Amino acid sequence: MNHVFSFARSLPLSGRIGLGLVLFWLAVALVGPLLAPHPVGAFVDQDVFSPVTASFPLGSDYLGRDVLSRLMWGARYTVFLGAGAAMLACLIGTSLALTAAVRGGWVDEVLSRAMDTLISIPSKIFALVMVAAFGSSLGLLLTITAITYVPGNFRIARALAVNVVSLDFVTVAQARGERGLHIALREVLPNMIHPLLADFGLRFVFIVLLLSGLSFLGLGVQPPHADLGSLVRENMSGLVDGAPAIVVPAIAIATLTVGANLLIDSLKPVEKQG
Amino acid sequence: MSAHVSVRNLRIVAGSKAIVDGVSFEIARGKVLALIGESGSGKTTIALALMGHSRFGATISGEVLLGETRVDQLDEAGLQALRGRRVAYVAQSAASAFNPSRTIMSQVTEPLLVHRLASKADAEVRAVDLFRALALPFPESIGARYPHQLSGGQLQRLMAAMALITRPELVILDEPTTALDVTTQVEVLKAFKAAIASVGATAIYVSHDLAVVAQMADQILVLNQGRTKEQGAAEQILHAPTDDYTRTLMAAASPTERSAPAVVAGDALLKVEGVHAAYGRLPVLHDISLQLARGATLGVIGESGSGKSTLARVIAGLLPRSAGSVRLGGEELPKGIDGRSREQFRRVQLVFQNADTALNPVHTVGQTLARPLAFYHGLKGAEAKAEVARLLDMIRLPADLATRNVRQLSGGQKQRVNLARALAARPDVLLCDEVTSALDTVVGAAILELIDELRRELGIATVFISHDISTVRAFCDQVLVLYGGTAVEQADAAAFARGVHHPYTDLLMHSVPEMRAGWLEQAVTRKAVLPSEVGDDLCRFLPRCPVAIDGRCNAEAAPLRAGDGFALLCHHELQTLRELTA
C-alpha cells in the first residue's frame, strides 16, 4: 500500500487523477459483482428507465433491471476483456515487430505483408465472420479484438525497434556475439517500453470502442451479462430521456479509458526519479 | 568609448540550479571575445542569453546590453526584431541546425526576408556574393541544394553566410568547427575570420579548443561550472595564465609523449592481410594489411569517410569483408558475425566512439558490466558482483556506481564504463574507435592514459582509431594513415617521428592548429595541382594532392615505397618527399 502512495506522490496531478480512476475501475471490476445489490439479470423494477431512486441508485434499464448491478458486472468485462485483448495484441504485435526488426530481410518483408493483409480486412466484418463461423465466446472475442489490433501495434513497435536496432549498443551486443533473442528482449525491448505503453493505452481505448461496436452488430458478451459498451447499446432507447441507464455506462467508458491514458501518459521514463 | 556589448552580473537559473552565476564582461565594437570551458561550463548558455534565448525554460537575470538596447528586457516582438538582424548565431552542428527539408537558399535568405530588409531577388544576390566570399564551390547554384547534399565544412560556411547576410552587429559562433576534420577546419576558420572582419561585426566565439581560440580571439574568458575563472587579453591567457584551472586546460591540450613505446617482439597476434570491404556496391576499404603484436598499439588516422571505423567493424565481423583474411593468433576469423565462436567474440572487443549511444540507456552500470561476465565467463551472483567492483576500480570509478543507471553518468564516466565493458571480456585485442573525440580535452586525456595503462598491465593489443594526429603520434607504437579506404602510409612510431610522409599525412599534420596567434594566417592551404577524377587504380589522394605529377599520378597506380620502419604509396621518391614535406 505504501508503495502505491509513494508512487502516486511521484506522479503529476493528471497522473494521480488517472491512477485514481484506474484503481477505482479495477476495484469495481474485482469486487463489484460481490457488492452488486441485485443479480445481473434480475427483473426488479416494474418500470423501465427509472430515474435515480433510493432502491435503484443508478435507475433501471430497458427491461427494468438494476443499472448499478449491471454496471458492476459490466465493468469486469470491459476492464478485463479490454486490458486482456490490448495486452495480447501488444504482446503478439511487439514480438513480431522485434523479430522483424532484429532479423530484417525477408522475415521483415513477410511479416509486414502479413500485417498489411490483416489490417486491410475491416475489423468489424472480420469479427462478424469469425463469430458466425465459431460461435460467440469470451475466448473468441478476446482473440478477435486482439488480432484486430496486432497490425497497428506491429507498425508502431517495428518503427521503434528499427530505430533502436540502428543504435550502437545493439551493434555492441552483436559484436559481443549475442543471440537475436537476447538482443530483442534485453537490449531493444526495454528502450521501447514507454512509447509501447502509450500505444497500449490507445489500443485499450480502441478495443473498448470495438467491443461496443461489436455489441451494435449483435456480437459480444453473452447475456444477461454485458460489457459497458453493450450497456450503452441496449439502453439506446433511453437516450432521448437522458436515462441514467445510458448516461452512466457512457461516463464509465469515458472515465475508464481517459483515466488509463492519463496514468500512462504521466509515466515518464525513469530518469525522473533519479 | 563605451563597449559595444556589455554583460553585467549575468545569472541563469534552470529549476533550482544556477547554470551561470555572476558573469560580467564587455566587448568593444569589432572585437572577438572567446568563451572557453568544458562541457557544462555554461559557455553556450551565456552566448544564447545575448539573444535573449534560454533552453529548457531557464530564467535569465542580470543586465545584457547591446549598444543601447537592454536585451534582457525585450519582449517577444522586440527579441524577434533583434534576432537574425542585429545579433546572429552560428550553431555548433550545421548539419542539424539546417532544416533538412528546405533549400539552402531559402534558409540563408530567410533572415533578410522575415525582417523585410530586402526583396527575394536582392536577398539571393546578396547570398551568392556571400557564398563567393566564403569560398564555397558553385556559388551560383549551391543555394538550390538541400543540406544533406553538402559536406559539413560547406554547411558550416553556409551557416556563416546565413548569419552574416543581414550584416549584424554581433555574431555568436558556438563551437563552429568542432564537428569538422582538421583539414576542413583551417579553411572554415579562415573564411569566418575574413567574413566577420568584412562586416565589421563584434563576435563571441564559444569553444573548448584553445588552439582554435588563439587564432580567433582578442579577449578570452575562461569558464568553469558557470563561473568566471579568468578573463583577459588572448595573449595573456594563452601564454601567462594565472588561474590553476586555465593551466589544467592548457596542459591537457598538448598531449605528453609516452615514456617508452614498448614494442613487444614476437608473433603477430592480429594479422590482417589484403582486406577489402564494401557497403553494398560502394567500396570502402581497399587492400588493407596490418600486424599487431600482443601489448602493442596501432594508431589509425584519417578524415571522416577514410574508412578507419570500417576497418574496426571489419575486424569485429560487423561488416563482412569481401576479400582478404583476418587472423587472430594464427586462427582465421570467419568473415562476419555468423560462425564466430563465443571465444573468438571474446578475444576481439570493440569500444565505440559515442558512449551515449553505445551504452544501453535502460541498464544500470552493474548490468552493463555483468552481461559480458556472464556471457563469456559464466560469472553469476556474488562472483559477478565482485568482478564488477573490480572492473569499476580498474577504471577509477567508485563501486557504488554499479547501481546507477548509465543515463545518470557524465560523459567521461560513460566512456569509462564503455571501456570497462570491453575489458570485462578479458580481450586479446581492443578496437578503440575515436573513444575520446566526444569528450572534453581534460577528460579525454584521462581516458587515454587509462587505456595506455591497462594495455601495459594486461598486455592487450590495441587498435586506436582517431582523427587527431597528435594523439596518435603520442600514444601509438605504429601508425596507419588511411585515405579513401586505402592505406597511404604505415610506419612505426620512431620512423613516423623522423618525418618522411605521404603528402596527405603531411597535410593532416600541418592542419592541426598551434597555440600561437598568427598561425592561421601562416597556415598555407595548398591547392590541388591536377584537375582530375579518381581512377580505380590511381592514387586516391590525387584530386587533393598539391604535389601530384602530371603524366604519372593521373596515369598509373602509386608504387609502394618502403624505408626503415615505414612504407608509403606515392609516385615521389622518398628523398623528394622529404624535401617537399619539410
Added chain:
Amino acid sequence: MSGSAPHSAMFGVLPLIGKRFASALITLLLVSAVVFTISGLLPGDAAQETLGQSATPEQVAALRHEMGLDRPALTRYFAWLGGIVQGDPGQSLVANLPVREVIAERLPNSLMLAAFTALVSVPLALAIGIASAISRGGRLDRTLNVLTLTAVAVPEFLVATLGVLIFSVKLLWLPSIALVSEDASLWDTVRSCALPVLSLSVVVIAQMARMTRAAVADQLDRPYVEMARLKGVPFRRVVLFHVMPNAVGPIVNAVALSLSYLLGGAIIVETIFNFPGLASLMVNAVTSRDMPLLQACAMIFCAIYLMLVLVADVVAILANPRLRAQ
C-alpha cells in the same frame, strides 16, 4: 558531396511505386486467400441462404449446381482468381448481376463519404494536433488530450444517434438518414452526408490529431527549430514553414491509416444512416454467403488501404529531399 546533376523527384519515387506494386499484388493474393479460407468456415452457402428456411433439398441442390457451388473449394478459388487476373470479378451469386455492377453502385458513395469526412477531419485534426504540440504540457494541450481520448472512446453509435437526436429530431436541420441517389441535388447530398461525416470524424479526428501532435512535438525539439527562432523567424512561420515540411511524413502516414478506416470501418454509420456504402455491402455479402462479392469487397478495401499507404509514402518522400534523391 554529390555532383551537380539535377535531382528529379521521380527518380526516388518510381522504383518505390514499382516495388510497392509488386508487394501489393502479393498482399492482395494473401487477402483473397485468407478471405476465401475464413469464409469457407462459415456455415451454409449462398444457395442455402438464398432459398432460406423453406427450401427443399432438391431446390438447394439445383441452385448449388447453378451457382457452381458443387465444385471443390480450390477449383472455385482458382476459377475466381483466373477471372480476377483477366479483370473480371465474376457474377454476384445473390444479386444475379456482375459483381462489377453491384460494386460500381456502392463504391462511389463510400468514396464520397470518405472524401467528405477527410475534408472535414483532416484540417481539424491537423489544427488540433499542431495546437496541442505547440502548447506541449500546457492547459490547452491537456484539455485537447482528454477531449480527443474521450472522443475515441465514445461508441460511434452513440455519437451518431446523439447527432440525429439533436440535429434531425430536435432542430430539424439535417436529414436523419443519408438519401444518396443520382436525382438528389448536390446540396441535398451534402446535407445527407453531414451527420454520417460528423460521426465518422469524431473517431478519426482524435486518432489523427494525436499522431500529428506526436510528429510535430518531435520536430519542435530539433535544433533547426531553435536556429530558426534565433534568426528572428516568428513562431507561426517556424511551425508552418520549418516544422510542417518535416512532420508531414508521419502525419500523412497517420492520415492514410485513418482514412482507410473510413471505408471498412463505416459499417455502423452506414447501418444507422442507411448509407448505401461498401461496408454494408460486404456485410451483406457475408450474410448471404455471396463469395464473389465478398472477395471483391475485400480486394477493394485492401487495394485502397495499400494505395493510401503508398500515397502516404510517396508524399513523405516528396517532402523529404533526402529520400527524394535516393
Added chain:
Amino acid sequence: MIFTRRSLIGSGLAAAGALTLPGIGDPARARPRQGGSIRVAMQSSSTADTLDPAKGAMATDYVRHFCLYSGLTRMEADLRPRPFLAQSIASADRITWNIALRRGVRFSDGRELTSADVVHSLRRHLDPKLGSKVASIAKQFAEVRADGRHGLVIRLTGANADLPAILSQSHFLIVPADEEKPTGNGSGPFRLADFRPGVRTVVTRNPEYWRDGEPYLDRIEIIAIPDEIGRVNALLAGDVQLIIAVQPLSTRRIERSSQHGILTTPSPLYTDLIMRQDQLPTGNADFVAAVKHLIDRPLIKRALFRGYATIGNDQPIPPFHPYYNPAVPQTVLDLDRAKWHVARSGLKGVRLPIYCSPAAAGSVDMASVLQEYGAQAGLEFAVNRMPADGYWSTHWMKHPMSFGNTNPRPTADLVFSQFFRSDAEWNESGWKNPRFDMLLTEARAEADEARRKELYGEMQQLVHDHCGVAIPVFINMLDGHDRRLKGMTAIPLGGLMGYRFAEYAWWDA
C-alpha cells in the same frame, strides 16, 4: 364480384360482403384523396432484394411485390380471403378448383393478363431451379391448366379448403408468362420507377390500375434502416412517413409527438422456445412441463414488450383467431409445480445451454428471463446468444433448447402443417403425435365451419399438453406513421397492413 355458394363453403367463410375498415383516428366519413408521396422505412434490404414474387424473403420484398403485382385473392382484416384478380373461385370437392379471371386487366406494359399468365405464375414454383420460397406449398398443385382465355382449373393432390387463402400470399402474385424472370411488369397498383437492391425501391402510381380510383398515393419510396432507433428517429425527423417494426420501448417517443401515431396489429407472430423431443434431457415430459411453468408470461409481456403482446399458451392459435379454443387451461408461472416436475424428471442441477439470437425477436431477453427462474427451480440455463447471421441454418432446432420465430400464416392449417405435423420439415420440437396428424388432414378437407373449429380446438389442446414448444406470448406488430397518412388499419398477417398498405393508404395533406 360474384361469389358462388360453393366458393363460400369452399373458402370456409360464413359471410360475404365488404367490411368497411375504420382508419385510425380519422372519421369514417373522411374520403380518401389522391396524391402524396411518401417514404417508407423497412427493417432490412440487401443485394438479395428481388422483383420476383416467388423469391420474396423479407417484408421489404413483400411490400414491393404487393405494389407491383396483383394476386388471385386478397386477405382482409377479418382473415378471410376475397377474390381479387379472380372473379370467382369455386370447388365442389376442395380438390378441383375452377377460377374465372377478371377481364381487361393489363400489365404495365399494356398487355392483357390472361389465364396463361396465371398458369405460368403458379406452375413456376414447381421448378426447383427457380428457388421458390413456397415450393413445398405448391407441391399440392397436381395440375394447373388454362380453361379458355379467362378461366383456369387447379387440381390439388388432396382436399384443401384453404386454397383461396393460400393464393393470397405475395409469392403467388401474377407475373407475365412471356418474361424469363419478373422485372416489375405487373398489374399492381404501382409501377416500378427505380430499383436498387439493398438501397431503395421507388414506385409510382399506376394510372391504369384495374381498380377504379385506386391507389391513392402518387409515389412510394421504400428504403431500409436496420437500426430501430435510427428508424424511429427518421420518422420523427420527418425523413420518412411510415416505418415498420417499432420496438415497444420506442412507442412512448412516437406517441409523444403530436404528428405521429402507432399502428398496433395484434398478430399470430410468436417467438417460441423449442425443446427437442428426440434429444435429452429436453425429451423428458416433466422437463418440458417444468419449463412451461417457469415462464413468467406477464413479465415477458410487460418487460419485453411493454404490454404490446398477447399472452400465449404454448400453442400457435392466438385468442383473437376464429379457431381459438378457450377451453385449454392457461399455463402460468408456478415455481412449486416446476420444482415438482424437475424433481420427478431427476434433472435437478442440470446445466443446459439455450441458443437464442436477435434473429428471433425477443428471444435473447426471453432466455434471460427463463434463466432467472430456472435458477430458482434448480435448472441451470446458460444463455448462448448467436449472431443473426447463420442462426437459422446452424442453431435453430439443432440444439436441445433453442428459440424459433414464426411469422403469421394465412391459415391455421398452414401453421399446423408446417410446424407441428410429425413429418413437417420444421417440426421444431420433433414431437410425433399420430392423433394430431390425423386431425390435421381431416380439418383441411372439412367444409363445415363448426366441425372445423372443433378439430382445430382439439389440436390446440394436444400441442399445449404434449408438444415441446413453449409459446409465451403473441407479439403485436407495431408500425409508426405520420398522422397525415390515413387509411392505415391492422391486418393481422404482418406489419404495414399485412404488407399491403400501398393499396389502402392515402395522404391527407
